[in-house]
Amino acid sequence: MRHYLIPTTCRFQSVIWTIIFGALYILPFGPDVACIADDWTQFRGPNATGVSAAPEPLPAEFSTSQNLVFSHEIGKGIACPIVAAGKVVTTAYAPETGFVVYCHEAATGAELWKQVFKVEPESLPGKIVPPNEHASSTPCTDGERVYIYFSAIGLCALDLANGEPLWSYSLPLPYYLMDWGPASSPIVYEDMVIYCQDDDLDQYLIALDKKSGTLRWQKPRPEMLGGYSVPVLCTANGRTDLVVAGTGKLQGFNPATGEEIWACNSLLRTMMSTPAVKDDRIYVTCQSYGDAGRILKDALMEWKDTNQDKKLEKNEFEKPFWTKFEKADTNGDGFLIQEEINTAFQAPTNMVGGGNIMQCIKGGGAGDVTGTHLVWNLDHKAPSNISSPLVVDGRMFVVKKGGMSAAFDDTTGQTIWMQKRIRNLGDYFASPVAGDGKIYVTGENGFIVVLKQGPDMEILAMNDMEDTCVATPAISNGRIYVRTLNKLHCFGESAGDGK
């Protein structure tokens, strides 16, 4: 049975529009949206699920010489493509070109516009660990405007029709203790653009008016460490919550005000993947380095205590961290030792460690729901630290380094298969996506393995993109849009060979 992953409150509206417009219907969020049903408007598509509900067939086999609709060299980037209103939007950054937002016609690949932002290299985070790139944040759109986060700019909106800048909202430059670099992505909900920034210097959830860019609300998240989980929406008990995964906690917020409604204190130290929502359930997977006892302090002593004197000094951190350092240096001796290190960057109320988890959490709660809403909790070594879970067709699918896959019953958490290789080794940073009864699993080495959606792991094809792949592909209107490190490809069954 195919699940159309639209929050239940909106389903009725959707059905009405479907009746009126046949295959076309308006997306559920907000009164003035112009997206059509099969658009892929943000990171990992509808509500970050990675699931396309559209009926159009998708190719199993594709390459630069097979089922290729178009291909463009667009420069370096790892943000996912988004598709709306017949347009596909991508980003790229290079010191020579600056930050570039591209808009191509989704059907033909014709370039509709591009907006170039000159960026002084000094205004960027100085250090970024590969495979991260500066153009890492996936834009989102409501079909009229495209909303973009870029570290040196902050959040901004462009007119989707012509790329003209409409507003910008500057945000503090994010800093990560381990130099990971920024990679968080915004979403659109109703008349707001919502963005979660969890870095090691500042952590907050922010909502801006999507038309004007003015602040609607901002919620500090002082208990969080650096992470990249994209906010998702979960409707349960007639209420739609904004759900964000972070250090040690999955939290539900009132999207209108940013007020915290509930928290499930079952997550781990470093949260990079994004939860998947199906109906009123939220699925979270996480691999955070080390065991449950390994808190941030251990990592700091191992990697930031450069001179290994068991004390942390100011000059072992980048300058922006110095204020935090001074605050934690309670005796003012210029060093952080023992307890001072414990709490310098990790909140004393949230001292969680590493490990592996796969959890199903029921939405719609209130207060601390750890003991009441955690439906199942698995401690398998199956999850990736970055790639998010895919929940489709009654199963939760995960993939990690080595092409090691596993699948679980989404209701019970029971294992369907464990440790099965999808026959493509290497790293997996992109998240799996699904459509037309197929699961598309993108390896960093540029191979996209296509699996049959079903109770057994069956490989349909292995498709070579001939470039590094970190971005999660987009699916829209029978097309797959693949953003490799340097290019944007579009594949479709009707394209045939050699196009």
Place this chain on the structure above:
Amino acid sequence: MTTGLLKTFAVWASLLFAENAPQIDVVVGPKSSELERHAARELSEQLTKLFDANVTVHTAIPAEARHVILVGNPASNPAVREHGGDWPKLSPQGIVVRSFQDKNASGVIVGGGSPVATLWAAYELAYQFGIRYSLSVDIIPDENPELKMSGYDIIREPVFPIRAWRTVNDFPIGFESWGAEDQQKLFAQLAKQKFNRILISVYAWQPFVDFKAGGVQKSTAMSWYGEKYPIQRDTPGKVVFNGADVFENPDFAGKDGYEELTASGIKHIRHLMASAHDLGMTVALQMSPLEFTREFEKVIPGAKNSQGPNNVLIAPGEKQDLDDKALKQLVTAQIRAYIETYPELDALYLTLPEFPEWEAHAEEAWKRLSEKHDLGDATLESLTEAAGNRNTIASGDRGRKALRGNVAALAFLGDLIADGKLLERADGKSIELVFVQLDPGLYPVAEKILPSSAGMLNLIDYTARRVVENQDVLKDVPAKKRPSQFIFTLADDNIGILPQIATKRIETIARVLVEQGWQGFATRMWIPAYLDPTVHFLSRFSFDPTTTARSAHDEFFMSITGHQSSADRLWLAFSHLEDATEILDQNDIGFAFPVPGMFMKNYKPEPAPEWWTAAFDSYLEFLNELYRAGGNTAPNGYNFIFYYSKRSEFVLEYIGALRALREAAIARDAGEIETAQEKLSVAIESVFNAMDILSDVAHDQSDRALIALLDAYAYRPLLEEQERLSEAAEAGEK
């Protein structure tokens, strides 16, 4: 937080920069040489990066100038004549970096005893300001340094007048796979480190020369001993090859057949020579005069195979005596072909065969040498016996043969060279002659038996550790009587593809060489990945022998990382790497020699030796310290350190794969095919990861070659073996 329209940041920022930018005026003499003008341009670019300065080049000091740099010497630049004060007496390689004060301007003079020395002085000033030169990039300090013009009074002469960088040579992991454009960039980095000679080492099978001898036309033209490195659809890390279906030197891409390859090869070498000459370097060509491609067997019937991969070369055998006319014609034709093809060669280095096959006529050769020269008490027998009993790698029978072969070769070549025409350049200039790899047993008589005015380039043993352990041999070299250069092995091809370094050992050797008056050195290495600290040490030591490995390390990494603590961690890191290098050298010097069988020779049913664990642990510590240092490295140096650390992960995967391979072999021999398959899968994944990691940071042809080579010699054989085991398992089940 504020809201606002976009697009204004850049304009404001650039205006801000322009207003605060200091003005620096660089003054070069109106009749200066091209190299001096190049020095001025280079300095302008560096000053702009260092100080965000506006830099203008003039031919006289502008009246309003405040910060001035004068380029040249009193003979080439009137401004230097005016402000240079008591100009020191300099050799053509001497450099001066000296402050001066005019009534309005403060400034620095960068000059030298020749135009190229002036170029080095310019680079030295930028170094003093904080720029560090690696083999691939310049690293600029993150914080703009103080624009300080006062306090400089540096006058230096090199302790090693020859500082040669060997290139081309063999194997894809070495410079044989580098295109001339990439090498040109490398040479530019070497010039900044005051290297002054490019030594182009070639083999007879390579496509760099075309000649006929004894009625036979040379027809062999290949790369890397004829090995091929296809890139397949599933080659891990293949993205670095940009869609190519075979790994190639870009200068030979798509070329096929003797004529096409040779034409490309000659163009390639000429490009290298021109690049080096443009930087004021001399160019030497190193070739083996007694090795020939197989088609010349018709000219010297009965020739022996010359030892080396794929038996692509022959050498004279017993049938060729010292007066063999055909052999003389062949040797002459080959040498003349190089000299005529590359008429601007400054020096010719003749390599005495590494594994001499031509030793049957040693007695006759010794007799002839003894008749010509007073060899004192030395006898062939006593020298041969000593060669057999020494501790270097060429000892025992190999040592005896090496010495005897050298004697035959020297007697033969001495006669050929004596007629004076062999080494004549078309323009009448003389070519400097250097003999390479004279057997150490002949050092006591070297002064006598080498042709007059010929120098030596000596290899005592393959690794720096081995040389240090036999350093007494260095004292036998008549360095004060014959120009003697030393081959510094920065990384050895026997240890091969694995990360290695030997800076501390090289420091020990360098001190001995200075004490004994050696003329200089040539480098020997294949993969340059980790060699920046060593090259930097050699560069600094060559002009200041008080430099130690540690002080050079600190000077290099303090500026790059911005923190002493990071430099300290990197010192530990490279010490661990040097430990790993020595563990490999002591236990199995050919552990990862880059030839077919390199990996699968370890597929034997034996437990992994303990020294693998020791080497692994040292590499792991190396890696940990690199990451630790990288975490506290300023942004401009971060990518430089990250390359080291990320790349180092590959070796852990490689050793992990070897361990799994051993376990697979044990299981296979025990008839546990399923276990063997599992272990092979582990090995396959580890090799995949090793290649994948390399592809994440590959930044030169050596890195790319390593991926291609691992595919050919490790990944494919593993897949084939897994397939074979699967078939065996299926057959067993049936």
